[in-house]
Amino acid sequence: MPIGEIGAFLLFLVIVFIIGNLWFHFVEAILRQIKKLFTRHKKPPAWHPLPPDKED
Amino acid sequence: MGFFSKLFKGPEIDMEKSNANSKKMRALFNQVVENGDNYRLIFGYTEDVSRFNYGFVHGSKTKIGNLIVGWNESSQTIVVVPTVPDLSGCGDPTYYRRSEILKAYRNKYPTDAFIIYPDKKGYIGINAYDWLEDEKLYVYVSQEDELAAFTDFFINRFATK
Numbered sequence: 001m002p003i004g005e006i007g008a009f010l011l012f013l014v015i016v017f018i019i020g021n022l023w024f025h026f027v028e029a030i031l032r033q034i035k036k037l038f039t040r041h042k043k044p045p046a047w048h049p050l051p052p053d054k055e056d
Numbered sequence: 057m058g059f060f061s062k063l064f065k066g067p068e069i070d071m072e073k074s075n076a077n078s079k080k081m082r083a084l085f086n087q088v089v090e091n092g093d094n095y096r097l098i099f100g101y102t103e104d105v106s107r108f109n110y111g112f113v114h115g116s117k118t119k120i121g122n123l124i125v126g127w128n129e130s131s132q133t134i135v136v137v138p139t140v141p142d143l144s145g146c147g148d149p150t151y152y153r154r155s156e157i158l159k160a161y162r163n164k165y166p167t168d169a170f171i172i173y174p175d176k177k178g179y180i181g182i183n184a185y186d187w188l189e190d191e192k193l194y195v196y197v198s199q200e201d202e203l204a205a206f207t208d209f210f211i212n213r214f215a216t217k
Contacts, residue, residue, distance in 0.1 A: 023111070
């Protein structure tokens with residue numbers, strides 16, 4: 001197989017990978033927005049920050 | 057010689073960082089748990105694996121939840137406090153008293169997690185290791201002795217079967 005064809009095939013795989021990634025993040029973003037619509041009235045869980053160090 | 061011995065030794069634990077994180081874990085735990093000093097602590101984590109299929113893209117996603125796990129031998133209680141890898145804060149504690157839980161056992165496959173069923177509706181699987189290098193995902197703490205003590209407590213005094 002000539003180097004040009006191998007290069008073209010690798011380029012094709014890279015493009016498929018990039019499109020797949022973009023598609024994944026696109027669908028994830030839509031699902032996140034839909035989830036947010038249903039949970040916006042829900043109280044966020046309690047969170048306690050780390051107390052300041054006593055030695056400071 | 058020195059270079060190669062260092063190269064083959066593998067990753068070394070930064071004990072200063074580990075000790076600092078142990079102190080932070082204790083401070084967070086004591087902040088949210090009454091009489092927190094009566095509990096011994098280890099770091100554990102939960103893994104939530106979900107599959108997705110977005111048309112031509114499909115695979116699985118893993119969500120890691122960091123936990124501070126405290127246990128009290130005399131009251132046979134395990135307390136789980138959710139936290140984050142940098143230990144900047146923590147959530148509310150959940151208590152698992154042996155007298156109140158449905159069942160508890162050490163898993164064998166796919167991971168040797170500590171499984172607790174508080175009731176029929178749900179369960180928690182706590183994974184714990186001596187030390188995990190990835191600071192972005194897990195709390196950086198070395199806990200060989202504490203993990204051995206927790207494992208002994210869980211298997212011999214907390215597990216229900």
